[in-house]
Amino acid sequence: MTAIYKDPSQPVAARVADLLARMTLDEKIAQMHAFWLILSEDGQHSVRADSFTGASDQDSLQKRLQLGLGQITRPLGSHKVDAAAGVRAFNALQKTMVEQTRLGIPVMSHEECLVGLMASGATLFPSALAFGATWNPALIEQMAAAIGAEARSIGCHQGLAPVLDVSRDVRWGRTEETFGEDPYLVGVMATRYVRGLQGEQRDLLATLKHYVGHSFSEGARNHAPVHLGWRELNDIFMLPFEMAVKQANAGSVMPAYHDIDNEPCHASRHLLTDVLRDQWGFDGLVVADYVGVSLLYQHHGVAADPAEAAAQSFNAGLDIELPGDDCATRLSDALARGLISPARIDEIVGRVLTEKFRLGLFENPYVDEHAIALRTPHALALAREVARQSVVILENNGTLPLNPAARQRIAVIGPTADDSLAMLGGYSFPVHLILSKDQQTQAEPNVVTPLAGLRQIFGTDQVSYAQGCAILEERKYGSPVFPGDVANSTELAHASPVSQNADHIGAAVAAAQNADIAIVCVGDLAGLFQTGTVGEGSDADTLNLPGVQQQLLQAVVETGKPVIVVLTGGRPYNLQGLEQRVAALVMSFTGGEQAGIALAEVLAGIVEPSGRMTISVPKNVGAVPYFYNHKLKSAGTPIAFHFGSAYPFGYGQSYTTFAFDQLRVAADTVDIHTGEIAFTFDITNTGNRAGVEIPQIYVRDKLASAVRPVKELKAFGRIELAAGERKTVEVRVPVDMLNFTGSSGQRIVEPGEFDIQIGASSNDIRLTTMVTVTGQTRTLARDWRMESTCRTAS
Missing domain, CATH: 2.60.40.10 (Immunoglobulins)
Structure with a gap:
């Protein structure tokens, strides 16, 4: 007789109840966490380890896999692997789960997908900040659907996106991951992103993050405490999450690392259960941000050990610990100590199993390696259109649009002009891999840089190039991440890796002097944990251009040639008065693999500029945190001279009026x-x-x-x-x-x-x-x- 849980004709609730009744405690706990593995086609999987996430026990891995597993962490997104080979390796793991464990419970796979599926060979879309700048929710829904299609084709069941943090302080490195500084705009864009990614059947779970208030940390520093009362938290930061849950039926939510008024989000029953489930009606999975449960005892000091940290998180409303099993495996200890109840564990495991049944994993656990579809013409066209619509003209004295038929000599100058990685956000696959010790920084051949795009539109013979300076001479892994990584964080002698070498500015000046017009591309480089100048853990203490870029720009402006400045990257910068001396100023964000051609089309007037800012550009770093929807008294009394924004929220010029x-x-x-x-x-x-x-x-x-x-x-x-x-x-x-x-x-x-x-x-x-x-x-x-x-x- 077929077990009820194996019968697809039975209601999901009946299948869940039947399977739960058959499970041991260890098998239940195995559904409440993930493993982060480097998968192998021959089934000899290895544990991935680093200083940030730690590692599971390699020696007991095969034995523990026999208990089953809730999720596998980023099987194709953790290292460079051909998609077909990665799918075969995932299928090998799934075969173990389905055919070689006692109950045959399949595993869910999750991947990052904020700016496209984070896997080798997937489409590299623009940054989320660029998504917002389009002010086009319908386009973002189409784009998210394309990302969802790529994710499904490699067997992904849950995507860790979108980011619903509302930008408040542009020094924060993760500004590039946000849609902007207005909660309503963020909510609308996020709702469309979720609808597109999940599809009508919700057969791929979108993950709303980082719940909640992550973007208003002390000093705009990553993981730092957040000081907010409930009213402001609810009105500004929770609104987008509420919209995406209620209007888009979001399948998952990820709590944030920080504490709010001394309560860590990963341990907040008020946020994770009272509000999210009871008040809003959320019915999906709450998954931990990576090592977020561990931080309860390692950093926040609200739990004595891993068992207590696990109990606090799971009692608060967590369903699955990611990326590994740091604390969840101590739940049997927590149970013995009376820190969590068997009923709570059954409730959580019931939710995990419900999603696995609902997703159809029991009937279709394997991935068709012949159906993989990455970088399709449709996806590339969408990436290009998003990049086009996100370009914002901030200043223009009439120089733009340029006329390709005029045969002007154009000098393209600057550190981001021909750097393919400068066109990509921190959660793109190539940039994310810089964290891997084996990863060598290299050009991405599919990325069209501004230099390549301009040469395509204006002709190679009319466009010269000089880098002028570098932002980072070398992209490398190894910055201290956690306070515990250094002996005394208050006296940290950690030098900035940003380049101060001005030796090549002279060559850039000569290039400008020999041209009719100069296009200077400056900005920043996305990179996690100080492998870049913007991105997660790459926060700023100034809004001046990193390194000697201001010196480069000043020197080119002094030539007297018309200068068009193109700002690329994940936050706005001040040009220290040069805004009023240049011929044009363009905000291009990180435009993805089609960035260069999209930018060139806008500069040439082939595409009309329609991007509008969704973050204000503060006049001075002393004005931050600055946002347009401030209170009347925010400017101080008397009004602070440095308060305000020259390019406020919603601003952008056109080539018409x-x-x-x-x-x-x-x-x-x-x-x-x-x-x-x-x-x-x-x-x-x-x-x-x-x-x-x-x-x-x-x-x-x-x-x-x-x-x-x-x-x-x-x-x-x-x-x-x-x-x-x-x-x-x-x-x-x-x-x-x-x-x-x-x-x-x-x-x-x-x-x-x-x-x-x-x-x-x-x-x-x-x-x-x-x-x-x-x-x-x-x-x-x-x-x-x-x-x-x-x-x-x-």
């Missing part, structure tokens, strides 16, 4: 329970060429029971207009979206007057009106209206 007029409000009063703020306005392309405008709608609560921001984004659109064309834009903002967290800790909407501001950026408001919300203060229900609409009239 737009006029906003004819604002028409449907009603100047709306009901607090069912009302919508509805209005129309017209946008006219007043220039002589086609363009794209990004209308942005901001709201200010004029009088509230709690201090509110000066303005908050509540709607946005993307409107394409031919030269001289006029379109009517319709906007509907549900009154629910005027909410904030009240003294009760719940979201409320209060009656009163609200300023409606319509503009081309947060600081360029073209039309205003006021709407009054009528009724009595109400607490929002669980399923409140979370999104507005902004579209052209039919």
Whole structure:
């Protein structure tokens, strides 16, 4: 007789109950953690080890695999392996799980996929910051679907993306992983990313991270404590997570490393259970950030040992420890000490098994190595389109667009002009591998650099090149990661690896002098744990360009030749006044493998620039943390001279001009329970060429029971207009979206007057009106209206 759990015709709940009843305690615990292995096609797998994640026990590995396994950590993303060989090695592991263990429970595979599947040969997409700069949720959903297709083709069941952290301080290295500084924009983009990645069937789990507040750490330092009250935490940082859970049915959530008001996120039952599951209705898996459980006893000091750390996390709401088994295997000890109950373990294992059944793993455990599909024409086209739409023009004195037919001599200069790794984010496969001691830094042949793209558009004979300087002379692994890695972290004598060599600036100046125009590419290099100048663990203490890049730029500007500056990388930088002396300033972020050609197309006017900033560029590092949706008193009294942003949230220029007029409000009063703020306005392309405008709608609560921001984004659109064309834009903002967290800790909407501001950026408001919300203060229900609409009239 077939066991109930092996019968696909049975309900999932019945299969879970039957399998749970057959499992020993050790077999249950094995489902609550992962192994990080270097898989082999012959089944002789080895344990991956490093100073960050530690290692599982190699000697007992085969014996322990006989108990089963919850997840395998990054089977194709940990080292350079051909995709087909990697799939065969994964299938070998799966064969052990399915055919050689007592119960035959298949293993889930997870991979990183923030900027594309993090595996050799996969498409290298732009950074998340570039995703946000497109202001195009539909495009990001299409892109995420392409990433999901690549992930499924190599047998991935869970992708560790997207990042929903709301940028607050651009010194933070992980700024490049965010969509931007506005919680609503982040929520919309994340919702679309999750829908695209997971698909309608949720047969690939997206993972929302880092839950929550990770981006507002002390001094913008990685893992540092976060000081937030519940209201600000809920209104700014939790909103995107709530949107993605409720609107996109996200399959997984990953808690963050830090503590909030002295409570580590990995041990917070309030966050992981009370809010996430009980209040929001989340039904997926909560997976630990790598070694996040261990940190409870190693760093936070809230647990005495691994057993207590495991008990704290799993009691709080964790389901699976990643990337290995540092603490989960001590759960039998925790059980004996009364730190966790058998019922809690059964509840957690039941959730893990539910997802495995729901994903169809028991019926289809193996991967078809002949169905692998990476870097398809469709995926490459999407990577190029995202890169195109993310380019932001910050300054332009009329020099742009360049005319390829003019046959101008162009000098391309700078350390990021022909560095393929400079076009990639920290969670791209080539950059991530710098952490591997065996990995040699090398050019990525599939990446089109700015130099290559410009030569393709303008002609090799018209484009010369001089590097001018380096950002890092050598990309290498080995920086101290944890406080325990050094004897005294307060007196750490750890020299910056950033290059100070100015010997090649003269050659760059000569190249500019021999050209008609200079394009200078400067910025930073993504790299984890100080293998770069931006990225996880690569935080900054200044917003000046790293190394001698400012000196290079100053020297080229002094030649008197028109200079176009292209900023690439994961955070904005100040040019110390040169912004007003250059011919143009362009923010290109890290544009992925199609970065160079996309940039060249925009500079040549082949593609109209439509990118808009989703992070503000602070005037001075003394202004940080700076963000557009600050409180009125944030500038200090008197107003600090260094406060503000020259290029604020929502800002970006076009090659044409737009006029906003004819604002028409449907009603100047709306009901607090069912009302919508509805209005129309017209946008006219007043220039002589086609363009794209990004209308942005901001709201200010004029009088509230709690201090509110000066303005908050509540709607946005993307409107394409031919030269001289006029379109009517319709906007509907549900009154629910005027909410904030009240003294009760719940979201409320209060009656009163609200300023409606319509503009081309947060600081360029073209039309205003006021709407009054009528009724009595109400607490929002669980399923409140979370999104507005902004579209052209039919």
